[in-house]
Amino acid sequence: MNIRGKRTARLARPFRAKVIGSAIAISAASLAVLPLAASATVTGPYTSAAIGYDVSWPNCTDTPPTSPTVTFAIVGITDGRPFTSSPCAWNEYSTAQNLGEPSLYFNTGYAGAYARDIVSTCSKAVTSLGSSTNPFGGLKGHKLTQAEQAWEIGCSEAQYGVKNEPGTALFWWADVETGNSWSTNVSLNQFTIDGMSYAMNNFGNPGGGVYSLPSSWTKLTGSRTWIPTPAVPTWVAGGSCTASSSSTWFASSSTYPTPYLVQNTSFNGLDGDTAC
16 A cells, blocks of 8 residues: 655645755755764654554544554644644544543754744753754854754754644654755754754653654655664654665664654555554
């Protein structure tokens, strides 16, 4: 069956064009691609082999599965783009509570215009990152300023989700796909994802990871084996739980585990997910 990515399934909805102007005037070479983490220990909240489903704004009129084999749910709270709200998140969350506390996910992207949405929590956090969570290396001046702003944007996307959550989240997921606005400078995209990863796993949040397609991840980060700082669990569109699967992305790295979730089935049009 054709498992579509979360953003790919929503292309009928208008979205911002990719930013290719002055906001990304610095080159990928001037912001070096980050190296792989030396090690990565990540955890998530699901029992191995458990089956669940995920829903968001395209599914406002769909009926969730009632099979007893379905034991968890993930609810999208944005409307296909960063810093938006799904009109049916509250209803979908309420229904999902029948399976226990739902996880939540939000759409992501990078554009210089998103700087207007940066929150003070993230502006303060970027200046006090510890050695294990600071991804900026030896960057200075304008390069560092742009990198930090990208980090703050990603952090603020996650915090926007927390602010607008319909209820408490068991876990957070950041939906990273090419359908939204991103930079042609992969380093700025990397810093944005770093900010999301940090926010989902700090500020008293329950933890979080990233959802993507291997092709999207490679295009947006420049490397199928690039790992966010901090490292986080992964949720893959398609494929299987084995590290050798061609549908996984940086699970192929010896320093990173297999995906935590794979989206590899469906329930009457709704995406189904399996915990690894």
